Amino acid sequence: MPTREEVAELLSVLDKNKDKKISVDELKTFLDSSNCKLDRNKIQTFINVHDKDKDGMLNLDELIDVLSE
DSSP: OOOHHHHHHHHHHHOTTOSSEEOHHHHHHHHHHTTOOOOHHHHHHHHHHHOTTOSSSEEHHHHHHHHHO
């Protein structure tokens, strides 16, 4: 299981606008650049499943939960 610091570092890489959250577009950009082509709807569904505060994005605590499953 990754440490909180490791997940925070990942978040900082993915979080292009520095709002401390990962949006659908930020995750899609990262996945596309990693040659992992998922459509926007699948990414949105993934975020919706793990988005506890229902703001449409993943914050640090939500990302930790995802990576700890």
